[in-house]
Amino acid sequence: MAGDDGVPRSIARFLAANRRRFVVDALAIAVWVVLLLGVVTRLGWPRWVYYPVAFAGAVAYTVAVGSWRRPGENG
DSSP states (O other), X not given: OGGGGHHHHHHHHHHHHTHHHHHXXXXXXXXXXXXXXXXXXXXXXXXXXXXXXXXXXXXXXXXHHOOOOOTTOOO
16 A cells, blocks of 8 residues: 555654654663662662652653654754
């Protein structure tokens, strides 16, 4: 079918338009998780504290940075 090629191409364009952003986001979240784990371990906080704080940090990062671009968008 002619329409079958449209979805994979649009996904590929989206991934290409945001490839740098994926890397930056993954690094930022990974650094946050590792630093937080070090702080929680070093201070001897209970393990359960780590999870909501890690989640809250990831949500705060997402809200602060904004959304990804669509193919063809400037920014």
